[in-house]
Amino acid sequence: MSQLHNPAINPEINSFRRRLPKQRWEIQPQNPQLATQLAQKTNLLPIVNQLLINRGITNPEQALIFLNPHTLKLPSPLEDFPDLAFSLELLQNSIATQEKIAICGDYDADGMTSTALLLRSLRYLGALVDYAIPSRMHEGYGINTRIVEDFKDEGVGLILTVDNGIAAFEPIARAKGLGLKVIVTDHHEVPQKIPPADAILNPKLIAPSSPYRGVAGVGVAYILAVCLAQQMGKAKELINPMLELFTLGTIADLAPLSGVNRRWVKRGLQQLPKSSLAGVQALIQMSGVQAKGSENSNQASNFKTNNSKTSNSKANNHQTINHQTNNKQSPTKNKKTLKPEDIGFRLGPRINAIGRIGDPQTVIELLTTDDMGMALERAMNCEDINRRRQDMCTEIEKQAIATVEDLYAASLEDDRVLVVVQPEWHHGVIGIVASRLVERYGVPVFIGTYEDPEADLESNSESNSESNQRHIRGSARGIPEFHVFEALEYCDELLGKYGGHKAAGGFSISSTNLEAFREHLSEFANKSLEIKHLKPLLKIDAQINFSDITTELYQQLNSLEPCGIDNPDPVFWSDNVRVIEQGTVGKGHIKLTLAQTINNKDYKIKAIAWRWREYCPLPSRLDIAYKLRENDFNGNSTIELEVIGARIPLSSSPNNASNEISHKYPNKPTTRLFTHQERQYSCAIYPNGNSQELRIKNPEGKVLAFTIGESTALIGKSRQEAKEIDASQPPYKNIIQAALNSLSTHNRE
Numbered sequence: 001m002s003q004l005h006n007p008a009i010n011p012e013i014n015s016f017r018r019r020l021p022k023q024r025w026e027i028q029p030q031n032p033q034l035a036t037q038l039a040q041k042t043n044l045l046p047i048v049n050q051l052l053i054n055r056g057i058t059n060p061e062q063a064l065i066f067l068n069p070h071t072l073k074l075p076s077p078l079e080d081f082p083d084l085a086f087s088l089e090l091l092q093n094s095i096a097t098q099e100k101i102a103i104c105g106d107y108d109a110d111g112m113t114s115t116a117l118l119l120r121s122l123r124y125l126g127a128l129v130d131y132a133i134p135s136r137m138h139e140g141y142g143i144n145t146r147i148v149e150d151f152k153d154e155g156v157g158l159i160l161t162v163d164n165g166i167a168a169f170e171p172i173a174r175a176k177g178l179g180l181k182v183i184v185t186d187h188h189e190v191p192q193k194i195p196p197a198d199a200i201l202n203p204k205l206i207a208p209s210s211p212y213r214g215v216a217g218v219g220v221a222y223i224l225a226v227c228l229a230q231q232m233g234k235a236k237e238l239i240n241p242m243l244e245l246f247t248l249g250t251i252a253d254l255a256p257l258s259g260v261n262r263r264w265v266k267r268g269l270q271q272l273p274k275s276s277l278a279g280v281q282a283l284i285q286m287s288g289v290q291a292k293g294s295e296n297s298n299q300a301s302n303f304k305t306n307n308s309k310t311s312n313s314k315a316n317n318h319q320t321i322n323h324q325t326n327n328k329q330s331p332t333k334n335k336k337t338l339k340p341e342d343i344g345f346r347l348g349p350r351i352n353a354i355g356r357i358g359d360p361q362t363v364i365e366l367l368t369t370d371d372m373g374m375a376l377e378r379a380m381n382c383e384d385i386n387r388r389r390q391d392m393c394t395e396i397e398k399q400a401i402a403t404v405e406d407l408y409a410a411s412l413e414d415d416r417v418l419v420v421v422q423p424e425w426h427h428g429v430i431g432i433v434a435s436r437l438v439e440r441y442g443v444p445v446f447i448g449t450y451e452d453p454e455a456d457l458e459s460n461s462e463s464n465s466e467s468n469q470r471h472i473r474g475s476a477r478g479i480p481e482f483h484v485f486e487a488l489e490y491c492d493e494l495l496g497k498y499g500g501h502k503a504a505g506g507f508s509i510s511s512t513n514l515e516a517f518r519e520h521l522s523e524f525a526n527k528s529l530e531i532k533h534l535k536p537l538l539k540i541d542a543q544i545n546f547s548d549i550t551t552e553l554y555q556q557l558n559s560l561e562p563c564g565i566d567n568p569d570p571v572f573w574s575d576n577v578r579v580i581e582q583g584t585v586g587k588g589h590i591k592l593t594l595a596q597t598i599n600n601k602d603y604k605i606k607a608i609a610w611r612w613r614e615y616c617p618l619p620s621r622l623d624i625a626y627k628l629r630e631n632d633f634n635g636n637s638t639i640e641l642e643v644i645g646a647r648i649p650l651s652s653s654p655n656n657a658s659n660e661i662s663h664k665y666p667n668k669p670t671t672r673l674f675t676h677q678e679r680q681y682s683c684a685i686y687p688n689g690n691s692q693e694l695r696i697k698n699p700e701g702k703v704l705a706f707t708i709g710e711s712t713a714l715i716g717k718s719r720q721e722a723k724e725i726d727a728s729q730p731p732y733k734n735i736i737q738a739a740l741n742s743l744s745t746h747n748r749e
Contacts, residue, residue: 113249116367163217218249252348282379356428431475448474546603674742
C-alpha cells in the first residue's frame, strides 16, 4: 500500500484537481423536522427517514407502504389492461385445440427472461409452443417479416410477442394478412400508428396512476402468465419460478423499482437463493453470488415451488396477483436474500452478454431446462461469453478514449456532445462503452461502428465513393439535462432508423451524413446544455460522519431495499477525510483505508473505489461521497465504503487545504503584477467563505475569478455579466498557473 503526505496547496493545485473525477455534487436539501416526525411512525433513525423524504415519501402512510410493499393494494390486472381478458381467451383456446403458439422475443435480458417465462408457463399449462429471437447482428430489434413468414410455414396459428412488437406495424400487418392471430406484449413507447394485433398488452397504454405502469417486458409477460395459470387453476405450481424470472428481467432491464415492481422484486430476491430452477442455481454458482441476511421462519412464503401438490388457496383467487407473506418482523430484519446489485452486476451481465455477442438460445435453454447438467454447461457458456464481452469493452473503451483525447477533448466545451465512430467495433457492446464515456467526460455520447465488417479507416475519405455509402449503426447515452430521443429527432433527415427515450437510444446513419450529424447534435446540445452541465452529476442524500456508520444504520438501510431505478442506493458524504493507505488492486481499482477525526477521536474504515486507477494516488485529504457496503470475508462481516466521488475539502479545519491557502496567502490581499505571453496582468488572492479566490485582471479591465480547488472559473467585467469557463483547459489554466507562480514567488520573498 502506498501512503501520501498531506499535500500543501500551492500553485500546482490543479494537478490535484486533475487527479480527481470531474463531478458536480448535488446534495439533497435536508428536512430534520419532517424526518423526526416520520421516525415516530417508522421506528427508524432520523437519517433513514431523511432518505425516505429524498425519495418523495413525505407522510407516514406512504412510508409504511414503502417499507412493507406487501401492503400495497393491487387492482385486478383485468381492470387495468383492457385487452387482457381477450388475450387469455385466445391462449386458452389455442391450448385447448393444440394450435401452435410461437413466441417472438428479444435478445436482451428482459426479452430473454420474458421468452423463458412464457415458454415454461405455457408448456406447463399444456400448450404447443416454440419461439424465435431475431439476430442482433443481421436483423436488429423486434419481430420482422421473415420471422412472421417462417412461423406461417411452420404451422403457427398464434404469435405472441414479448418485449417488442408495439412499433412493428408492417410485420404484424403481414401476419394478419396470412391469417395468424397476434398478441403483442411490450412496454416500449407507443407510436402514433399502432399495429393491427388482436390484443395489445402494454403498460404505456394504461392509466399513469396504475401500480402496473412501470413494469418491463418481463412484467407484462408475468402478468399474462399468472392470470392464465390462475384461470386454469395451476398458479400455485408456477408462481415461484415465474417470480424469479420476473425479478431477473426487471432488474437487468433497469425498470423502476416502485409500485408493483418493488413489491414483486422484493419477494423475488428472497426466493432466488433457494430457486427451484436449475438455470438460476447454475448462474448463482458460476457467478459466486451469496445471499445476505438471517433466516426468519416467520417470513416463509405461503407459496411452494412447482413440485408442490398443495391445492389452490385464496391467494390464487381469480386474476389477483397477491403474493402473501407473514410480515410480523421488524423492517430491519431480512431473511437470506439477494440484492439488486447481485443481479445488476453479476447475474444480469452474464445473461446480457449472450444477447450482445452470443446466441440467445443459450440463455433460453439455461432458463427452461430442468437438467442441472445442461444448466451448468449453459451457465459456463454464459461465463465464457461474458469474459469475452468484458475484454471487448475494455479494448473498445481504450480505443474510444484515445480517439476522444486525440481529436475531441479540447472542443468538448464547444461541442457539448461526443460522436465517436470507428470500424471493427462490435455492435453488441458499444452501448456499454457509451455509458462509460458519459461517466468519464460528463457529456452525451453517440458511439457507432460500421455495419460493413470490411469498413476501414478510410471510410470518411471523400475520395472513396464506396466508403461514403457505408452505413453506421450506433448507440447513444445521455446526461440528465439532455434528451437523447429528442436529439435524434432533431437529426431526423440525416438518419435511417432510430429510437429511444430520454436517457438512451439507437440509430443508423450513412457515413456520408456523419459530419452533418455531428454538427446537428452539437447545435442541439448547445441549446440544451450549459457549461456547468458538462460534468457527471452525483446526487448525494446527506452528510454523515464516520462515527455515524454503525451496524444499526446499515441494518436499517436494508429496509429501503430493493434499491434501483426510482429508489437509488443511498449516497452519503463526509468531509475532510484522511487517506491513511491506498493502493491499486484487481483491474484498476483503488483499495483504501480512510480516517476521520470526530470530537478528538479517530474513526477508521476500509473502502474501495472501482475503476479509479487513473486517480491514484489520491490527495491525502478529501471530501468523499460513498455508498455503504457489507464485506463478508472468512465468515466475518464488516461495513465498508464504496467511494464514488471525491473533491478537495471545502470545510474549515486546522489541516484543511483552505487554511493552508490562507496561511500562504493572507486575508489582506496583495496585488502583484506579472507578465504572461507579453501582456501585463495584475492578480491577488481574496477570501471567499472557507475558500480563497484568485482574481486576475487584464489591461482592458476584464477579470478572471478562480476559486482555488475548483475546475471552473468566471470571466467578465462584472459578476452579473460573467460567463463560466473551464479553468482546467488552456488558455485559462496557463494564465492561472502564471498568476499563482507570481504570488508564490512574492510570498517566498
